[in-house]
């Protein structure tokens with residue numbers, strides 16, 4: 001039986017460069033001969049697309065609990081259809097957003113972040129390592145407005161993103177959770193992220 005794979009989650013506020021970094025990381029690991037699955041939340045399933053449409057709509061009309069339920073349902077199918085099978089085949093899965101996004105984004109709507117985390121830990125496979133990319137909200141928003149092809153989202157509100165960032169910042173570092181400064185140029189952030197991940201994979205391989 002193949003050795004179980006590794007689940008890496010990239011997290012952070014909109015505009016932190018997460019998706020760019022997830023792609024650069026996947027390419028660098030593949031170059032080293034590793035089998036990588038790059039995936040993201042919300043997913044490309046019909047539910048994932050519905051969530052995306054909602055976020056790109058004009059109004060945030062769902063109550064926080066309903067929003068959370070949608071993300072949880074989408075994550076459940078993500079785990080069952082993509083993450084678990086890839087892990088069973090021994091692959092490295094990089095998820096561009098995972099359950100800390102619910103902790104931070106739905107927590108910032110007034111739900112209890114610790115409770116959201118606990119609910120997810122029961123329902124979804126734990127990431128072996130989650131990396132939260134950090135940068136000031138003003139810088140993230142400036143990056144977003146410099147990306148004209150990105151549709152506006154109902155979550156693009158400075159005060160809301162400050163609360164999201166504060167919840168992310170409150171997540172305690174440990175062997176399976178790290179914060180990484182993402183305020184520098186993308187190649188610099190990539191180098192730092194890659195070295196963190198390679199070190200992690202080396203240690204994980206020794207376990």
Ligand code: TMP
Nearest residue numbers: 014041042055071097101102105106155
């Ligand atoms: P994206 O812009 O990274 O594709 O994500 C779409 C939006 O969905 C983003 O504003 C963050 C939000 N989101 C949540 O609010 N909760 C979640 O659990 C996830 C996965 C995303």
